[in-house]
Amino acid sequence: MKLVSVVGARPQFVKAAVLSRVLRSRHEELLVHTGQHYDDLMSDVFFRELGLPAPDVNLGVGSAGHAAQTGRMMEALEPFLEAQRPDAVIVYGDTNSTLAGALTSAKLGIPVAHVEAGFRSYNRGMPEEINRVLTDHVSRYLFCATAKAAGCLRQEGIARGVYEVGDLMFDSMLAALPRAEAMADAVLKAHGVEAGRYYLATVHRPSNTDDAAALRRLFDAFGRLDGPVILPLHPRTQAAVKAAGIRAAANVRAGGPVGYLEMLALESRARAVLSDSGGVRREAYFLAVPCVTLREDSEWPETLPTGWDVLAGSDVDRILEAVRRPRPEGKPPPLFGDGRTAERIVEILERDPPNG
Numbered sequence: 510m511k512l513v514s515v516v517g518a519r520p521q522f523v524k525a526a527v528l529s530r531v532l533r534s535r536h537e538e539l540l541v542h543t544g545q546h547y548d549d550l551m552s553d554v555f556f557r558e559l560g561l562p563a564p565d566v567n568l569g570v571g572s573a574g575h576a577a578q579t580g581r582m583m584e585a586l587e588p589f590l591e592a593q594r595p596d597a598v599i600v601y602g603d604t605n606s607t608l609a610g611a612l613t614s615a616k617l618g619i620p621v622a623h624v625e626a627g628f629r630s631y632n633r634g635m636p637e638e639i640n641r642v643l644t645d646h647v648s649r650y651l652f653c654a655t656a657k658a659a660g661c662l663r664q665e666g667i668a669r670g671v672y673e674v675g676d677l678m679f680d681s682m683l684a685a686l687p688r689a690e691a692m693a694d695a696v697l698k699a700h701g702v703e704a705g706r707y708y709l710a711t712v713h714r715p716s717n718t719d720d721a722a723a724l725r726r727l728f729d730a731f732g733r734l735d736g737p738v739i740l741p742l743h744p745r746t747q748a749a750v751k752a753a754g755i756r757a758a759a760n761v762r763a764g765g766p767v768g769y770l771e772m773l774a775l776e777s778r779a780r781a782v783l784s785d786s787g788g789v790r791r792e793a794y795f796l797a798v799p800c801v802t803l804r805e806d807s808e809w810p811e812t813l814p815t816g817w818d819v820l821a822g823s824d825v826d827r828i829l830e831a832v833r834r835p836r837p838e839g840k841p842p843p844l845f846g847d848g849r850t851a852e853r854i855v856e857i858l859e860r861d862p863p864n865g
Contacts, residue, residue, distance in 0.1 A: 510536045510862065513595040515586070517545030517570075517606030519555060520788045523769060524601045524624060524677040526559035527684065531851040533562070535859075539593060543582045543606040544569040554768040559685070572745075575605060575636055582609035590617055597622050597863040600644060601677075603637040603808075607644050615647035620863040624677060624854070626651035627658030628787075628808040636715065641808070649863060652854055654845055655811050674853040675846020678788055682773065682795050683848045689773035696774040700762065702737050704778040708832070713743040714785040717803060721753040723823040727803060730828040731783070732758025738783075739775055741767045781832055790818060794841050801831040811844045 512532060516525045525540070532538045542564035555561060568585040570578055586609060590598065598614040599622045600607045607623075614621045626645050630638050645651060645662060653659040654676035662671050697704060710731055717723050728750075731738045740763040742750065750763070757763045767775070773792065776782055782793040785803040793800040794812045805822045812818035816837035821827040 510596045510858065511539075511593070512536060512597055512599060512858075513539045513541060513590065513593060514599040514601075515541045515543065515606055515610030516564075516601060517543035517582075518602075518604045519766075519769075520678070521601040521604065521606065522555035522559065522561055523681045523788070526555070526561040527677050527680045528599070528624070528851045528854060529562060530560070531855050535855060539565045539595070541565065541586065541589065541610075542567045543586075543609065544571055545578065545582075545604060545606045558769050559681070579605045579609050582606060583613045586610065586613040587617070590614060590619060595619060597649070597858070599624060601625060603628070603641045603644070605636075605640065608640040611644040611647050620649035621647055622650035622652065622854075622858070622863075623648040624652045625654055625658075626671070627653040627660075627662045629658075629661045630806045630808040632806045634716075638808070650857070650861075652857075654850075657811055672853075672857055674857070675848075675850035676791065677850045678791050679795055679845045680848050680850045682792055685770060685773060686777075689770045689777065692770060693774040693778055696771050697778060700737075700739055700775070702739065705780050707737040707739060707779060708734055708781055708783060709775050709779040710738050710740045710783040711743075711786050711789050712740075712746050712784075712803065714804065716805075717785055717823060718743075718746050718749040720823075721749070724749055724753055725755055726823045726825055727828075728755050728757060728761065730823075730825045731761045733825070733829060734760065734832060736760065736780065737762060739764075739779075741765065741772070783828065783832070791845065794818060795845070797841055799834070799836055801828055803828070812841075815841055815844075817841050 514525055544567055570581045597620040600610040601624045611621045623644050632638055649670055651671045652674045656673055659671050659673050738761045740761055742763055776792050777796045779798055781799045783801045787809050790800050790802055794817050800818045802820050819831040821831045
């Protein structure tokens with residue numbers, strides 16, 4: 510088979526690295542980078558650390574509003590796909606790169622395989638939710654990480670081509686964890702913190718970054734925590750903090766993005782993680798680190814009943830209460846597969862080929 514994988518953002522690089530390794534051992538794969546994330550710490554470092562092959566083409570779209578960015582990606586993707594005529598196009602997650610890859614392929618009559626299909630927050634105010642729904646409804650293969658995601662698709666009348674395969678993020682974490690653990694002591698030393706005596710936080714969702722009041726509340730909550738807070742900031746979040754005139758408290762160590770291995774090391778040794786990122790939340794869960802989700806809804810509700818993850822929005826009191834909750838007993842239940850997601854996806858594509 511000849512397959513094209515479309516990526517453009519940090520979480521997609523993590524997932525694609527695992528799947529690409531298996532795909533290329535048995536089939537032809539071309540990798541398209543849309544350029545949605547483009548600087549070293551948002552893009553290049555992931556290719557180096559994860560062994561992701563260099564893109565066969567980089568569309569170089571860069572930053573723009575949702576419509577302009579998605580439209581530019583589609584305009585650039587179309588001639589490439591027309592020239593290559595792959596058997597299928599693989600897209601990941603819920604970004605503008607996901608939607609652009611799915612819509613362009615569907616309009617050209619090329620089957621779409623959506624990795625992380627079926628997840629729903631049921632909040633249509635989230636751009637990511639629109640991307641998820643539209644991508645799922647034009648996809649030929651819908652690879653779901655959990656049974657709940659597959660159930661969401663059934664409720665929308667999608668039954669054909671739905672497969673519960675597990676989570677590529679879990680596969681990636683298992684593969685990278687030995688290297689992350691080997692560098693953890695050096696990472697903590699560089700940040701001036703001790704294992705179990707600091708918090709790790711990330712903020713990048715528009716509901717938090719585009720609302721100055723919400724962003725101020727989050728920084729207020731971080732400043733009230735009883736230990737250092739390591740806060741790697743997405744470039745867009747850095748701009749929002751500056752525009753809002755927010756000054757971090759003395760215990761909050763705000764800086765730029767960090768690489769995948771450094772992030773895993775920081776997550777694994779943190780007392781707790783506070784984040785609005787679906788990927789960071791799941792990594793905390795895999796690593797048995799308590800998490801506070803800085804949102805009012807979630808497309809990954811599986812973690813919530815376990816006690817390892819709590820929704821707190823941007824409310825200061827709820828965040829502090831969630832941080833102080835007792836640590837759950839035992840290990841988190843295995844909800845996201847067995848680490849063989851990539852192999853399972855390739856086996857399904859071989860068993861049910863797109864043009865078979």
